[in-house]
Amino acid sequence: MGKALEGVRILDMTHVQSGPTCTQILAWFGADVIKIERPGAGDATRSQLRDIPDVDSLYFTMLNANKRSITLNPKTEVGNKIFAKLIEECDVMVENFAPGAIDRMGFPWEKIQEINPRMIYASIKGFGPGPYEDCKVYENVAQCTGGAASTTGELEGFPMVTGAQIGDSGTGMHLVAGILAALFHREKSGKGQRVVCAMQDAVLNLCRVKLRDQQRLAHGPLKEYPQYPNGEFGEAVPRAGNASGGGHPGWIVKCKGWETDPDAYIYVILQAMAFEALAIVIGHEDWLEDPDFNTPDARLPRLMEVYGEIEKWTMTKDKMEVMDTLNPLNVPCGPILSMKELAEEQGLRATETVVEVDHPERGKYLTVGNPIKLSDSPADVDRAPLLGEHTEEILKTIIGLDDQEIDAAREQGAI
Numbered sequence: 001m002g003k004a005l006e007g008v009r010i011l012d013m014t015h016v017q018s019g020p021t022c023t024q025i026l027a028w029f030g031a032d033v034i035k036i037e038r039p040g041a042g043d044a045t046r047s048q049l050r051d052i053p054d055v056d057s058l059y060f061t062m063l064n065a066n067k068r069s070i071t072l073n074p075k076t077e078v079g080n081k082i083f084a085k086l087i088e089e090c091d092v093m094v095e096n097f098a099p100g101a102i103d104r105m106g107f108p109w110e111k112i113q114e115i116n117p118r119m120i121y122a123s124i125k126g127f128g129p130g131p132y133e134d135c136k137v138y139e140n141v142a143q144c145t146g147g148a149a150s151t152t153g154e155l156e157g158f159p160m161v162t163g164a165q166i167g168d169s170g171t172g173m174h175l176v177a178g179i180l181a182a183l184f185h186r187e188k189s190g191k192g193q194r195v196v197c198a199m200q201d202a203v204l205n206l207c208r209v210k211l212r213d214q215q216r217l218a219h220g221p222l223k224e225y226p227q228y229p230n231g232e233f234g235e236a237v238p239r240a241g242n243a244s245g246g247g248h249p250g251w252i253v254k255c256k257g258w259e260t261d262p263d264a265y266i267y268v269i270l271q272a273m274a275f276e277a278l279a280i281v282i283g284h285e286d287w288l289e290d291p292d293f294n295t296p297d298a299r300l301p302r303l304m305e306v307y308g309e310i311e312k313w314t315m316t317k318d319k320m321e322v323m324d325t326l327n328p329l330n331v332p333c334g335p336i337l338s339m340k341e342l343a344e345e346q347g348l349r350a351t352e353t354v355v356e357v358d359h360p361e362r363g364k365y366l367t368v369g370n371p372i373k374l375s376d377s378p379a380d381v382d383r384a385p386l387l388g389e390h391t392e393e394i395l396k397t398i399i400g401l402d403d404q405e406i407d408a409a410r411e412q413g414a415i
Ligand SMILES: CC(C)(COP(=O)(O)OP(=O)(O)OC[C@H]1O[C@@H](n2cnc3c(N)ncnc32)[C@H](O)[C@@H]1OP(=O)(O)O)[C@@H](O)C(=O)NCCC(=O)NCCS
Pocket: 015, 016, 017, 018, 019, 036, 037, 038, 039, 072, 073, 074, 075, 096, 097, 098, 099, 100, 101, 102, 104, 105, 124, 125, 126, 135, 136, 137, 138, 139, 168
């Protein structure tokens, strides 16, 4: 069984989270990912949020698995030549520096194409072309400017960002799709192309249902939102607490132990076809004959009352008992799982979605493995490289330098 991207070589000029997420997925699929890092310093995340002194952080090690690391400064004379040779020898170049940084190193897209017409050059930027295109952007800026924050949070509360890294990792995953499409296209055209993904655009894509609701708002209140029927709707889609974004209403309800356990909750969805079973199990058979409750439309103005009755029942059981009771009844529900519970979940270990990796300096650590499973192309998860661990190996085998040339490059601060 071969790796899906075996034979594809990636020139990885990424840092922090968004770009590394993209190249880590490509590496899991078997691409040879060569991460270029600034000599002496490396990716800034190596030293950010460190939990162990002088050891590469989990921030870095969990985003750079299966890659090779070379230190190289393309702004030096020798470094520039080595970088040009790497462009010649690679299939894809990925970067997520501030706008213009790669151009300032002397490598605008035209030059890259000239060196290697088959090169696919993929970038992540904060914004697409327009008034904000030169701005630097981090995760929460993207969440705020892409529509996630304005639509997330308590009904009357502040805009809220989510813990899911939809701006960084979300954009990185979008970029993977663009790179794979360009690789497929190159098979037919023989030519590379430019792939660009803006974080604002990726977040908006993930908030697609909220732009749907913005347009529905013009035709009346959003009846599945908790603001209906008593609250006021303004001109824009409001924050809706934990209301479901889909066609079936849903809410988070308390379970046994909620007073002391911050995660003793479960999400319950009122799917119409399963409502009868749900009503019976919580002791509300009366709803089945009651015209105020026995159709989805009748329930809409009474959703909070329905959730309240469900909660009276869920509060008598722990969240896993609720899950075990409702699932056989086909009632969609999901316990609120803490990171502790996820780290210990044996099912996720068995599927290698959570993987334990051994690192020469930090010892064993947990990481999230490849969530995309291919039947014939397994994705083994290896540790992240140390800074410059593969510099000599890459300079000798790909660039063709000998020991003397490598020493000279080191003396000039190029590597
Ligand atoms: C994330 C971000 C805000 C970080 O900004 P930053 O830490 O100030 O870093 P920059 O991207 O501005 O680039 C740093 C500099 O390092 C230089 N550099 C990078 N790699 C280098 C190397 N191997 N050798 C020498 N210099 C290097 C760049 O050339 C740039 O220098 P310049 O500005 O003088 O041209 C910014 O990179 C950005 O907006 N990226 C695009 C959006 C994005 O991906 N954001 C999410 C990140 S998770």
